[in-house]
Amino acid sequence: MATPAIEVRDLVKRYRKGTTNAVDGVSFSVEPGQFFALLGPNGAGKTTTIAILTTTLSPTSGTVRISGHDVVREASLVRHQVGIIFQRPSLDMNLTGEENVRIHAILYNLYPFRPFYWLMPGGYRKQLRELADVVGLGADLFKPVKRLSGGMQRKLEIIRGLMHHPRVLFLDEPTSGLDTVSRRNLWQYIGELRRRHDITICLTTHQLNEAEEADHVCILDHGHVVAMGAPRDVKTELGHERLVVDATDRTALRRRLVATNIPFSEDGHFVIALDGRTAHEVVRAIDEPLTVLRTESPTLEDAYLRILAAGDA
Amino acid sequence: MRELNAVAAIAARDLLKFIRDPGRLVASVVFPFVMISMLGGTLQLNLGKSAGINFIAFTFTGFLGMTLFQSTAQGLTSLMDDRVNDFAQELFISPVSRYSIVVGKILGETTVAVIQVLPMVVLAFALRVPLTAAHVALLVPVALLSCFMGGAFGLVLLNTMSDSRASNQVFNFVFLPQYFLAGLIAPINALPWYLALASLISPMGM
Numbered sequence: 001m002a003t004p005a006i007e008v009r010d011l012v013k014r015y016r017k018g019t020t021n022a023v024d025g026v027s028f029s030v031e032p033g034q035f036f037a038l039l040g041p042n043g044a045g046k047t048t049t050i051a052i053l054t055t056t057l058s059p060t061s062g063t064v065r066i067s068g069h070d071v072v073r074e075a076s077l078v079r080h081q082v083g084i085i086f087q088r089p090s091l092d093m094n095l096t097g098e099e100n101v102r103i104h105a106i107l108y109n110l111y112p113f114r115p116f117y118w119l120m121p122g123g124y125r126k127q128l129r130e131l132a133d134v135v136g137l138g139a140d141l142f143k144p145v146k147r148l149s150g151g152m153q154r155k156l157e158i159i160r161g162l163m164h165h166p167r168v169l170f171l172d173e174p175t176s177g178l179d180t181v182s183r184r185n186l187w188q189y190i191g192e193l194r195r196r197h198d199i200t201i202c203l204t205t206h207q208l209n210e211a212e213e214a215d216h217v218c219i220l221d222h223g224h225v226v227a228m229g230a231p232r233d234v235k236t237e238l239g240h241e242r243l244v245v246d247a248t249d250r251t252a253l254r255r256r257l258v259a260t261n262i263p264f265s266e267d268g269h270f271v272i273a274l275d276g277r278t279a280h281e282v283v284r285a286i287d288e289p290l291t292v293l294r295t296e297s298p299t300l301e302d303a304y305l306r307i308l309a310a311g312d313a
Numbered sequence: 314m315r316e317l318n319a320v321a322a323i324a325a326r327d328l329l330k331f332i333r334d335p336g337r338l339v340a341s342v343v344f345p346f347v348m349i350s351m352l353g354g355t356l357q358l359n360l361g362k363s364a365g366i367n368f369i370a371f372t373f374t375g376f377l378g379m380t381l382f383q384s385t386a387q388g389l390t391s392l393m394d395d396r397v398n399d400f401a402q403e404l405f406i407s408p409v410s411r412y413s414i415v416v417g418k419i420l421g422e423t424t425v426a427v428i429q430v431l432p433m434v435v436l437a438f439a440l441r442v443p444l445t446a447a448h449v450a451l452l453v454p455v456a457l458l459s460c461f462m463g464g465a466f467g468l469v470l471l472n473t474m475s476d477s478r479a480s481n482q483v484f485n486f487v488f489l490p491q492y493f494l495a496g497l498i499a500p501i502n503a504l505p506w507y508l509a510l511a512s513l514i515s516p517m518g519m
């Protein structure tokens with residue numbers, strides 16, 4: 001069995017002046033190459049967990065391993081294994097994009113120090129060009145970072161985060177502050193990078209639609225794991241698909257649904273819980289001309305809100 | 314080798330930022346001109362002969378040491394700005410030793426400080442401060458010592474202050490008295506006991 005990319009066992013973190021544990025007995029495991037999403041409201045313990053996973057914070061107790069390396073005893077090895085795209089850009093705005101990437105490459109011992117780009121080894125320049133092509137950041141790499149848009153800065157962070165070929169890429173609310181187009185592009189790039197480099201992605205986000213594509217999600221609340229599994233499993237607990245229909249002659253449609261023993265509720269339109277039936281079977285049973293016809297599945301956001309509400313109750 | 318590369322990269326970053334900051338470049342030329350030629354020159358013309366002191370040479374050495382110390386100390390505290398701008402995350406998450414980060418910062422800011430005082434040395438020659446080659450050679454270790462002390466002072470501030478605003482207040486509180494306590498503009502051969510004590514414990518008076 002392959003060594004998990006991320007392995008967290010009974011993780012506890014209590015801050016020095018804290019009266020409760022910020023993270024309280026969290027355990028989960030992520031297989032190599034998986035897309036994992038760590039979700040939860042503000043104060044749930046996501047940021048603390050990510051800080052421990054990326055070695056910037058020490059755990060109070062429990063064990064955390066990245067690609068088999070302990071984050072406390074082998075912090076330096078762990079830092080080689082992980083790439084991080086922070087919620088807020090961690091770029092030096094006074095330098096150019098390339099200079100930011102060059103500092104990163106030297107800090108990670110990928111290439112020797114050279115004061116100018118043209119003095120850097122050919123391997124560096126080639127790798128930089130390739131990554132810049134993937135994210136679509138060409139000549140802009142050589143502009144001062146402060147003159148790049150938010151989307152471009154994110155792309156630059158991706159290039160920098162991937163320079164040292166991390167096995168695990170942490171994305172801490174990577175689309176925060178981005179417009180819709182930049183957000184969509186970013187996810188396309190990340191998908192492309194996953195296919196090319198087979199890296200494990202660990203995402204934290206408040207945009208739950210971004211976690212729909214995850215292999216596994218883990219929902220934290222008040223420092224505890226309150227739900228974990230594949231998104232479809234988490235959503236299934238909320239119920240199955242629904243069929244929403246309506247017609248000009250609503251009385252006739254209502255009579256038809258009652259006559260064919262199809263249970264329904266009226267919430268603006270007629271809402272039919274499919275519960276094992278197919279949408280096709282239901283539609284075939286209706287003769288009345290329909291003006292509304294659509295299926296609805298519970299979203300991860302529905303599941304998330306229900307799970308958190310159950311926790312607060 | 315890996316740590317040396319990291320130290321060089323961190324130091325080069327400070328140098329690059331200095332070169333790209335026209336305000337700091339201009340200040341590094343204007344400040345010594347104002348302090349040495351105007352302050353030193355005025356003192357020399359009015360008190361030099363009667364006191365038997367070359368005030369231009371006096372203010373030159375004083376401000377040289379002060380500039381080196383202050384520039385390096387302030388450079389170190391720029392890590393606070395990195396903390397605010399989140400670049401510190403990039404540094405501290407990297408697999409290099411924390412010592413390499415600090416040594417890189419001190420070396421980078423020392424280089425910046427030394428470049429800043431070069432116009433001052435040129436000005437000293439222009440104002441006929443009696444500087445021999447031996448003097449200049451002796452200035453090098455003293456200059457480096459001033460920078461390293463400034464770096465150490467900056468490191469203390471970095472560890473105790475939460476933001477650059479607080480550290481700037483400490484700078485004002487610490488550096489202004491030094492003009493008098495460390496003998497930057499006037500000799501401190503004779504001081505009341507309490508000022509002599511304050512001079513001894515002030516960073517540049519030590």
